[in-house]
Amino acid sequence: MIAFLGSVFGAFNLQLLSPLMQYYRVGIYMVEANIACGFVAVFSYMLSGGHIEFSTNPTTGLFGFLDGKYEKC
Numbered sequence: 001m002i003a004f005l006g007s008v009f010g011a012f013n014l015q016l017l018s019p020l021m022q023y024y025r026v027g028i029y030m031v032e033a034n035i036a037c038g039f040v041a042v043f044s045y046m047l048s049g050g051h052i053e054f055s056t057n058p059t060t061g062l063f064g065f066l067d068g069k070y071e072k073c
Contacts, residue, residue: 010037 013033021029042062046052055061056068 006041009040013037 013036017029017033024032042052051060053061054063056063056066058064058067061067
């Protein structure tokens with residue numbers, strides 16, 4: 001359900017901000033849209049009661065992908 005709502009809001013975002021594509025190149029527009037969606041996702045998660053730390057903890061850390069514990073050999 002969350003993935004479905006994310007895709008609906010993502011499509012809505014693209015439609016709402018499509019006038020900006022007249023002024024920006026497509027690559028710059030997509031980077032800005034993805035960053036904005038990331039901020040909205042983190043804010044929504046925290047608003048719904050989720051726990052996020054600004055650390056490299058792979059479970060609750062915002063930068064958990066940088067942990068390095070699970071590097072390929």
